[in-house]
Amino acid sequence: MSDVTQNHISLITNKSSVVGEVAESMPEIETDRLLLRMFKTDDLDGLSQIYADADVMRYLSGHALSKEETAGWLNYFLAGWENYGFGWWAVVLKESAELIGHCGLQFIHVTPEVEVTYGLARPYWRKGLASEAARACLRYGFAELKLDRIYALADPGNIGSHHVMERVGMRYEKTEYYKDDLYEGELIYYAILRDAYQHDGSPYSLRPVAGDDTRTSFSRAFDDRKREWKNAKAAAE
Numbered sequence: 275m276s277d278v279t280q281n282h283i284s285l286i287t288n289k290s291s292v293v294g295e296v297a298e299s300m301p302e303i304e305t306d307r308l309l310l311r312m313f314k315t316d317d318l319d320g321l322s323q324i325y326a327d328a329d330v331m332r333y334l335s336g337h338a339l340s341k342e343e344t345a346g347w348l349n350y351f352l353a354g355w356e357n358y359g360f361g362w363w364a365v366v367l368k369e370s371a372e373l374i375g376h377c378g379l380q381f382i383h384v385t386p387e388v389e390v391t392y393g394l395a396r397p398y399w400r401k402g403l404a405s406e407a408a409r410a411c412l413r414y415g416f417a418e419l420k421l422d423r424i425y426a427l428a429d430p431g432n433i434g435s436h437h438v439m440e441r442v443g444m445r446y447e448k449t450e451y452y453k454d455d456l457y458e459g460e461l462i463y464y465a466i467l468r469d470a471y472q473h474d475g476s477p478y479s480l481r482p483v484a485g486d487d488t489r490t491s492f493s494r495a496f497d498d499r500k501r502e503w504k505n506a507k508a509a510a511e
């Protein structure tokens with residue numbers, strides 16, 4: 275994703291106590307080379323190393339993150355699953371079991387729209403891995419969350435991210451001025467509609483959650499979000 279992420283992170287308090295329960299109720303996805311799994315508090319060191327690279331964070335936060343800031347992001351990832359029943363996964367390279375980045379789905383700021391997001395450690399760029407992770411997120415979003423449309427947002431200068439979006443079948447939709455407390459500027463929106471989406475048959479193995487708690491949770495999250503958004507728009511008119 276883009277710089278918009280920062281906005282949410284500031285809202286998160288320390289919720290490490292939820293890790294165990296969230297981890298148990300979260301789906302994992304295996305692709306050809308990757309495992310998308312729940313983040314754990316143990317990931318802090320590995321994630322800090324990745325986010326300490328200013329090149330990785332250039333379009334995510336605009337600067338390299340300290341370990342403390344990374345802990346805030348980690349809490350945000352965990353809280354997303356707790357609050358909405360979907361969110362960001364840890365991206366792990368299967369052959370080495372190494373944590374190499376993140377990917378996932380999240381609401382775009384306060385809207386009921388959902389975007390796909392991804393970011394990898396620099397040694398793993400240009401190997402098709404972000405595309406592999408993004409494809410899995412899209413498949414999950416359409417098959418499990420039953421989304422009608424998934425966006426991807428990027429800074430106009432983040433050419434690598436634009437290419438990932440195109441490679442996974444997303445199309446340019448608009449360039450829109452965006453402003454919140456932390457970010458102001460234009461963002462490029464790519465999107466793919468449910469009707470246009472077709473998975474390409476690449477390896478994808480979903481380990482679903484036991485029971486339907488997560489499904490109930492994200493259905494409710496979407497309904498709540500749509501209602502809040504409608505009310506906010508009505509109030510602004």
Ligand SMILES: CC(C)(COP(=O)(O)OP(=O)(O)OC[C@H]1O[C@@H](n2cnc3c(N)ncnc32)[C@H](O)[C@@H]1OP(=O)(O)O)[C@@H](O)C(=O)NCCC(=O)NCCS
Nearest residue numbers: 275330393394399400401402403404405428434435437441
């Ligand atoms: C952007 C990023 C996710 C791309 O990941 P990646 O694993 O290198 O992407 P892939 O290997 O799947 O490449 C997909 C396509 O993009 C192209 N590409 C990747 N990085 C590129 C770059 N910097 N410039 C131009 N093209 C690039 C690849 O060549 C490939 O093209 P193809 O479809 O013609 O073969 C990665 O550079 C990254 O993690 N950056 C930091 C975090 C970030 O900016 N995330 C996105 C926020 S919106």
